[in-house]
Amino acid sequence: MIKKRYLLTPGPTPIPPEVNLLMAEPILHHRSPQFQEILRKVLEGIKRVLKTKNDVLIFASSGTGAMEAVVANLVSPQEKVIVIRGGKFGERWAEICATYGAKVIPIDVPWGKAVEAEEVERSLDTTDSVKAVFATLCETSTGTVTDIRRLAETTRKKEVLLVVDAISGLCADNLETDNWGVDVVVAGSQKGLMLPPGLAFVSMSKKAWALSKHTSSSYYFDFKKYQHLLSKPDTPFTPPISLIIGLERALSLIEEEGLENVLSRHRYLANAVREGIKAMGLELFSTCPSNALTAVISPSGISSTELIRIMRDKFGIWIANGQGKMKGKIFRIAHLGYMDRFDVIVALSALEMSLREMGYKIELGKGVGTAERILGGENAQG
Amino acid sequence: MIKKRYLLTPGPTPIPPEVNLLMAEPILHHRSPQFQEILRKVLEGIKRVLKTKNDVLIFASSGTGAMEAVVANLVSPQEKVIVIRGGKFGERWAEICATYGAKVIPIDVPWGKAVEAEEVERSLDTTDSVKAVFATLCETSTGTVTDIRRLAETTRKKEVLLVVDAISGLCADNLETDNWGVDVVVAGSQKGLMLPPGLAFVSMSKKAWALSKHTSSSYYFDFKKYQHLLSKPDTPFTPPISLIIGLERALSLIEEEGLENVLSRHRYLANAVREGIKAMGLELFSTCPSNALTAVISPSGISSTELIRIMRDKFGIWIANGQGKMKGKIFRIAHLGYMDRFDVIVALSALEMSLREMGYKIELGKGVGTAERILGGENAQG
Numbered sequence: 166m167i168k169k170r171y172l173l174t175p176g177p178t179p180i181p182p183e184v185n186l187l188m189a190e191p192i193l194h195h196r197s198p199q200f201q202e203i204l205r206k207v208l209e210g211i212k213r214v215l216k217t218k219n220d221v222l223i224f225a226s227s228g229t230g231a232m233e234a235v236v237a238n239l240v241s242p243q244e245k246v247i248v249i250r251g252g253k254f255g256e257r258w259a260e261i262c263a264t265y266g267a268k269v270i271p272i273d274v275p276w277g278k279a280v281e282a283e284e285v286e287r288s289l290d291t292t293d294s295v296k297a298v299f300a301t302l303c304e305t306s307t308g309t310v311t312d313i314r315r316l317a318e319t320t321r322k323k324e325v326l327l328v329v330d331a332i333s334g335l336c337a338d339n340l341e342t343d344n345w346g347v348d349v350v351v352a353g354s355q356k357g358l359m360l361p362p363g364l365a366f367v368s369m370s371k372k373a374w375a376l377s378k379h380t381s382s383s384y385y386f387d388f389k390k391y392q393h394l395l396s397k398p399d400t401p402f403t404p405p406i407s408l409i410i411g412l413e414r415a416l417s418l419i420e421e422e423g424l425e426n427v428l429s430r431h432r433y434l435a436n437a438v439r440e441g442i443k444a445m446g447l448e449l450f451s452t453c454p455s456n457a458l459t460a461v462i463s464p465s466g467i468s469s470t471e472l473i474r475i476m477r478d479k480f481g482i483w484i485a486n487g488q489g490k491m492k493g494k495i496f497r498i499a500h501l502g503y504m505d506r507f508d509v510i511v512a513l514s515a516l517e518m519s520l521r522e523m524g525y526k527i528e529l530g531k532g533v534g535t536a537e538r539i540l541g542g543e544n545a546q547g
Numbered sequence: 548m549i550k551k552r553y554l555l556t557p558g559p560t561p562i563p564p565e566v567n568l569l570m571a572e573p574i575l576h577h578r579s580p581q582f583q584e585i586l587r588k589v590l591e592g593i594k595r596v597l598k599t600k601n602d603v604l605i606f607a608s609s610g611t612g613a614m615e616a617v618v619a620n621l622v623s624p625q626e627k628v629i630v631i632r633g634g635k636f637g638e639r640w641a642e643i644c645a646t647y648g649a650k651v652i653p654i655d656v657p658w659g660k661a662v663e664a665e666e667v668e669r670s671l672d673t674t675d676s677v678k679a680v681f682a683t684l685c686e687t688s689t690g691t692v693t694d695i696r697r698l699a700e701t702t703r704k705k706e707v708l709l710v711v712d713a714i715s716g717l718c719a720d721n722l723e724t725d726n727w728g729v730d731v732v733v734a735g736s737q738k739g740l741m742l743p744p745g746l747a748f749v750s751m752s753k754k755a756w757a758l759s760k761h762t763s764s765s766y767y768f769d770f771k772k773y774q775h776l777l778s779k780p781d782t783p784f785t786p787p788i789s790l791i792i793g794l795e796r797a798l799s800l801i802e803e804e805g806l807e808n809v810l811s812r813h814r815y816l817a818n819a820v821r822e823g824i825k826a827m828g829l830e831l832f833s834t835c836p837s838n839a840l841t842a843v844i845s846p847s848g849i850s851s852t853e854l855i856r857i858m859r860d861k862f863g864i865w866i867a868n869g870q871g872k873m874k875g876k877i878f879r880i881a882h883l884g885y886m887d888r889f890d891v892i893v894a895l896s897a898l899e900m901s902l903r904e905m906g907y908k909i910e911l912g913k914g915v916g917t918a919e920r921i922l923g924g925e926n927a928q929g
Contacts, residue, residue, distance in 0.1 A: 167812060167886065169887045171889065426548070480888070481889075482889075503549065505550055505551045507897070510893060511889045514889065514919060517916075518922065518923030521919075529920055530912035530915045530916015531912055532912075533896060533919075534913065534915070535911075541899075541901075541903055
């Protein structure tokens with residue numbers, strides 16, 4: 166039986182064929198006016214996606230590399246930072262900050278719940294000289310979105326930076342970097358930007374530059390090396406040329422669709438998945454679900470580890486297991502990036518067949534039919 | 548709203564990515580040992596798919612080109628031929644034979660029905676010196692399969708050739724060229740062989756060679772030009788090099804899956820589509836449906852022309868309208884070539900949403916759920 170590969174994981178995500186084709190063209194040299202022109206366009210485009218006029222730095226790294234870059238350039242040993250820990254990626258901020266000697270003040274949030282902004286406010290009010298609050302737009306491990314606007318309302322009035330990991334949330338959950346006043350945003354290529362992994366981005370507000378260390382604890386990730394090249398598009402080290410060429414095309418695809426339409430498509434697909442999931446009698450893991458992915462509680466007696474194995478090996482559908490302590494207990498379906506309504510249909514259909522195979526009582530077609538009611542609707546003309 | 552393109556037409560059919568990638572490699576020169584080795588493998592492989600040890604000729608043409616080639620090399624003006632006309636492609640045999648001056652004895656079969664072998668027998672018994680019977684394995688315009696084995700039982704005992712257009716049926720509907728005794732088989736690249744259009748194939752039995760005209764009414768399609776090169780793989784004219792390179796890979800994919808598994812996959816997907824269609828309250832057009840595609844009667848008040856427009860323009864799903872006199876009255880969903888079970892799910896889901904949009908009363912998810920019952924079954928491990 167032919168099994169095509171349907172990639173429905175929260176990164177990497179599928180690549181549009183036109184982007185893949187462009188990246189397969191003969192490679193350019195990066196120290197050339199041709200490449201610098203592409204880089205210039207990419208820097209403009211990524212700013213529009215981040216909704217910012219701030220400086221944006223581009224790194225040849227995974228998203229985690231750019232997270233580390235931020236800490237290495239902002240946080241000095243012994244400085245206090247507040248870290249919202251509601252999942253694996255909140256924990257990662259804390260681990261990186263600890264690696265650089267910061268005093269981490271964690272705000273622990275039960276997995277699947279969003280942080281209460283009041284708790285962050287209380288922590289800021291009762292702690293002197295906090296350098297930054299580290300938050301996560303979409304906590305990928307739990308499928309939870311954080312109310313970044315609300316957090317920014319607090320931080321922008323104070324001498325404290327708001328640093329947001331928007332790696333998996335960008336393009337799916339709205340983020341208004343400038344309007345809301347988010348100081349530092351980290352993004353990656355292999356999510357809503359519809360590219361392979363390998364590029365990461367950091368946007369830095371004026372306040373962020375002003376409060377940065379001015380010395381970097383890292384050579385490769387030293388912001389100064391990237392910053393002084395902002396006026397003349399260039400990179401301090403060899404950039405992932407083909408990825409940047411692909412990014413130019415991916416950004417045009419986003420512009421052609423319109424960023425607000427991209428966001429509403431994600432909202433719409435996410436809604437269809439959630440309603441389909443509930444119609445199957447399943448429960449969402451997150452009380453504040455992101456539009457990038459849907460985390461679902463594996464029903465009693467069903468191991469999500471076994472479920473994702475059947476989905477992948479029998480049906481060719483790649484979804485994600487729970488991470489860390491939720492491994493085996495939840496599963497996560499992404500609807501992120503280059504996705505249309507039939508990616509949702511395929512995911513729900515495979516889930517129905519897989520759950521039935523595992524003995525879960527399910528009316529086949531019910532989840533799909535519920536999603537169809539949304540996906541076939543008039544608003545779907547988009 | 549992003550709309551990916553889902554190609555579910557009975558030719559062209561989707562191309563496996565590995566085949567597309569191979570065809571994008573730098574082109575070879577065809578007068579070279581490297582290309583001749585590929586051609587040799589392709590000639591062996593295509594024989595296995597046609598289940599024949601007969602000579603197979605390869606043409607740079609559409610399937611119709613190879614149909615014409617057969618007539619130009621087999622049929623002399625004034626010779627009598629029986630043509631089974633149960634749809635557009637049966638009619639095409641008659642038109643080509645008429646073009647070459649043959650006396651066409653048509654056996655007209657109502658569209659959507661299969662020919663009765665007895666009728667062919669009667670026609671052969673009551674007509675002197677018939678040169679050939681022209682049949683169609685899968686009549687694409689109606690989605691009907693012909694019982695070629697039964698026809699061959701009649702022709703192989705007589706001094707008459709059985710010529711079969713297997714263009715859309717190959718790999719979907721079983722065809723045992725040698726076991727059944729089929730003299731001439733025509734095939735094309737853009738169907739079950741999972742390639743773009745541009746290549747066509749003719750297999751010729753010893754009996755076919757013996758009864759052929761030995762002169763061709765066509766220069767380009769003169770079998771002698773192709774025949775004397777069978778011993779040393781080469782082509783009389785410039786071949787579509789990249790398509791032949793792609794064919795080598797496509798044939799290996801078929802060998803890896805196993806030809807009998809390919810056939811049973813088609814049977815299985817076709818069955819799921821048919822049951823899904825019936826669960827929606829729709830009626831199949833053919834009483835003897837092919838495994839390559841399913842023709843469905845558009846329900847009362849629903850124009851299939853409008854239906855396929857909505858499927859394509861709103862949902863990105865490309866299916867086929869009826870042809871000729873059935874345009875607007877039936878629609879045709881292919882499950883042919885590089886297809887897995889989620890192609891079926893996507894087709895049925897889009898059909899449910901489109902019919903509902905057109906006011907047809909339908910329980911969303913019912914057709915999909917019915918198909919899931921088959922596609923999720925134990926036999927589906929394949």
